[in-house]
Amino acid sequence: MxxxxxxxxxxxxxxxxxxxxxxxxxxxxxxxxxxxxxxxxxxxxxxxxxxxxxxxxxxxxxxxxxxxxxxxxxxxxxxxxxxxxxxxxxxxxxxxxxxxxxxxxxxxxxxxxxxxxxxxxxxxxxxxxxxxxxxxxIAGWLTAQRLGRPHVTVKWAQSLDGRAAAADGSSQWITGPAARADVHRRRAEADAIAVGTGTVLADDPALTARDGDALLPHQPIPVVIGSRPTPSDAAVHRHPHTPLFFDTRDLRAVVADLHTRGVQSLFVEGGPTLASAFIEAGLADRVLAYIAPVLLGGSRLALTDIGVGSIDEARRLTVDEWLPLGDDLLAIAHPAHATDPAEDPQNEGAA
CATH class of the missing domain: 3.40.140.10 (Cytidine Deaminase, domain 2)
Structure with missing residues (x-):
């Protein structure tokens, strides 16, 4: 019926x-x-x-x-x-x-x-x-049940020509206030937020979820991945939650560890090296690409090597939504041919 x-x-x-x-x-x-x-x-x-x-x-x-x-x-x-x-x-x-x-x-x-x-x-x-x-x-819970790891969202902001920063490395701000507010709302929906040590050293992010200057009620646990030491006065040390540090390139070990800590959703904030590593490892369940109508040129791409050697190896995505945010555009997508990460061949062995 x-x-x-x-x-x-x-x-x-x-x-x-x-x-x-x-x-x-x-x-x-x-x-x-x-x-x-x-x-x-x-x-x-x-x-x-x-x-x-x-x-x-x-x-x-x-x-x-x-x-x-x-x-x-x-x-x-x-x-x-x-x-x-x-x-x-x-x-x-x-x-x-x-x-x-x-x-x-x-x-x-x-x-x-x-x-x-x-x-x-x-x-x-x-x-x-x-x-x-x-x-x-309940995407996080479903991924945890099926794969034994958190549901991973990989986010980046880019110029229209695919750059994450200008030639001198400056990147604040590529996108406008509406896009940045959307990012903070999505941070607050995640259990944890991850960046690489390169981003910590270059941008000194607080990794908090904010509404203007005020902290939102839910704060994701900050996660820093990489081998370079983090300065003792880095903003991440002032986060409401004690940061987790992983001195490893093994992202599967990282997400497995986070799973044991009860983390069901991980928001990968950057930079390009870490975002690319998650995609190459087949650990990206969802992609958020914030696209600004600016041109930067140069070599500082939003993504680096993701293990694609030919067009036949391209990481195909299915776009779930195109969301206008002021002058910017957010593309929300997931790996093609999959309704959930457990059914995606790019996630093979992700547990």
């Missing part, structure tokens, strides 16, 4: 509810329960590890038997395992829910399979509704 208008509206609401939950070891999930005639009768979301999952949170707001014949609209496939809480699939079955509409399959080996359990109990199940929006919300 096709998804109806009431269910689509409920999924919009469920995604909004999911975003209220904290980012962490568990995914952000929202749920809306509809009566047989399409009215919203309960809502819920996951409030954090150890608390009831979204479906159970919604069911808890109903009297016994009130969910009979209802439809549950959920942003992630109801789980099928017992951890600190019981299986949501069983809770829905026991409550008498007749139909479940969800956005994304649960990739967990232990937690997945809820849809099949529901179908086996006679519940009608529909999947894939607003999957892209649900994926964007």
């Amino acid at each position: 096709a998804v109806n208008a009431a269910e689509r509206h409920a999924m919009d609401r469920a995604l909004h509810l999911a975003a209220r939950g904290p980012r962490g070891a568990n995914p952000q999930v929202g749920a809306v329960l509809l009566s047989p005639d399409g009215r919203v009768i309960a809502e819920g979301w996951h409030h954090g590890a150890g608390t009831p999952h979204a479906e159970v949170d919604a069911l808890s707001k109903l009297a016994p038997g009130e969910a009979g014949g209802a439809t549950a609209v959920v942003t992630l496939e109801p789980c099928n395992h017992t951890g600190r809480t019981g299986p949501c699939a069983v809770a829905l079955i026991d409550a008498g829910v007749a139909r479940v509409v969800y956005a994304l399959d649960d990739p967990g080996v232990a937690s997945g399979g809820g849809a099949e359990r529901l179908r086996s109990a006679g519940v009608d199940v529909e999947s894939g509704e607003q999957a892209d929006a649900a994926h964007a919300l």
